[in-house]
Amino acid sequence: MNTESEISLIICSNNIQTILDKVKGIHNINDFKIDYNSDERIIDTYFDDISDSLYKKKFTLRIRDKNDTNIITLKGPPKYEFHSISRSENEYKWSEEAFGIITKLLKEIIEIDGKKIGKCFDKNPIKTLQQLGFREIHTHINNRKIFDVIKTNDLKNDLISEMDIDDVTFSLKSNLKLFNVSVINIEIEKKGKTNQDVSSVIKIITNYLKQEFGIDTIREWKYGKLALGKGIKKLYKENKLKEFIGSNNYLKCNALDKIKEFVDNKLI
Numbered sequence: 001m002n003t004e005s006e007i008s009l010i011i012c013s014n015n016i017q018t019i020l021d022k023v024k025g026i027h028n029i030n031d032f033k034i035d036y037n038s039d040e041r042i043i044d045t046y047f048d049d050i051s052d053s054l055y056k057k058k059f060t061l062r063i064r065d066k067n068d069t070n071i072i073t074l075k076g077p078p079k080y081e082f083h084s085i086s087r088s089e090n091e092y093k094w095s096e097e098a099f100g101i102i103t104k105l106l107k108e109i110i111e112i113d114g115k116k117i118g119k120c121f122d123k124n125p126i127k128t129l130q131q132l133g134f135r136e137i138h139t140h141i142n143n144r145k146i147f148d149v150i151k152t153n154d155l156k157n158d159l160i161s162e163m164d165i166d167d168v169t170f171s172l173k174s175n176l177k178l179f180n181v182s183v184i185n186i187e188i189e190k191k192g193k194t195n196q197d198v199s200s201v202i203k204i205i206t207n208y209l210k211q212e213f214g215i216d217t218i219r220e221w222k223y224g225k226l227a228l229g230k231g232i233k234k235l236y237k238e239n240k241l242k243e244f245i246g247s248n249n250y251l252k253c254n255a256l257d258k259i260k261e262f263v264d265n266k267l268i
Contacts, residue, residue: 004075004089006189007202009209010221012253014246019213020184023165024145029208032201033150034163042066042142045126046226047134053110060226061106061134063094063125070094070125074102078222083203085222094125103132138229143167149188149201161201162191168225170232172241181232181241183251185225186218219256223263230268231259 013019026034043065048054054061058077063070076088090105092098103117113133120131130136149161166185171178186209188202209218221228232251235241235258244255262268 002089002091003086004189005084005086005199005202006187007084007206008221008224009186009188009206010219010251010256011184011186011213011217012219012251012256013213013217016184016246016248016250019217020165022213023186023209028152030204031152032160032204033148033152035148035150037146037148037162040066040142040144040146042144044140044142044225045136046138047129048137049110049134052137055137055226057109059109060224061102061129063129072098072102072125074105078224080222081199083206084199096121099125099128138226138233139171140225140229141169141171142225143169149191149205159191161205162189163187163205164189168228170229172233172236179236179249181245181249181251183228185221216253219253221256223260227263227268228259231255231262234262234268235259 011019011023024036028034045063045065047061047063060073060075062073062075064073065071070093071091072094073089073091075090078085078087090102092101099121100117103112106112107114116132120128122128122131126136143166145165147163147165148159149163150157151160164187166187168183168185170181170183172181173179188205190202206218206220228251232241232255235244235255244252244258246252259268
């Protein structure tokens with residue numbers, strides 16, 4: 001088990017592309033280098049039982065298709081800290097062994113029919129979870145750009161943090177047609193095993209982005225992509241979504257406020 005420590009920021013602007021290009025063009029922040037590493041295409045599918053037991057207990061079960069490799073992840077409840085969020089994370093490349101580890105952990109959290117576990121493994125992880133009694137509750141597509149955060153003048157180039165710029169697409173069905181809503185999400189996450197105080201790195205980068213672009217443009221978001229997707233779906237079902245999206249169907253700031261209200265009032 002690992003502990004994930006990160007902060008999540010959402011870009012809210014009528015000029016999304018302009019802000020996005022400027023963020024991608026940042027190469028130095030204080031004593032840190034920001035170096036482009038690679039691109040990833042990610043499809044995240046979340047699962048829960050029929051009673052939403054995991055979501056109610058603030059656990060998440062996810063199958064991630066990353067560059068055609070399947071990964072299963074079980075995350076624990078978030079712990080909110082100043083300038084970061086931490087949570088336990090069990091993540092494995094999909095295999096029968098990984099399935100066994102995850103189901104053992106799941107049995108400690110919710111009720112699972114143990115007789116099914118040994119019979120339902122399949123090379124397809126989504127099919128496996130469905131056969132075990134889980135249902136798909138949310139899917140989104142994420143085009144990610146990965147940037148390494150390295151201490152300036154570090155001859156070893158030890159990785160301290162990773163800054164991911166995610167262009168996330170949530171798909172909805174409208175009259176049998178797909179309707180896409182997007183959000184630009186910046187995640188700054190602890191990486192590596194250096195002695196550097198990662199929380200201070202996250203704070204420095206976050207403060208820089210807020211000062212450079214404004215606190216109304218760079219918004220902290222501590223509820224995760226699953227809550228975003230659930231909130232967008234609720235707005236859509238209530239026929240209110242159009243008020244909360246701007247140019248090219250990117251979310252406006254008022255959408256974040258509304259979805260936060262849904263979360264706080266346990267409406268999603």
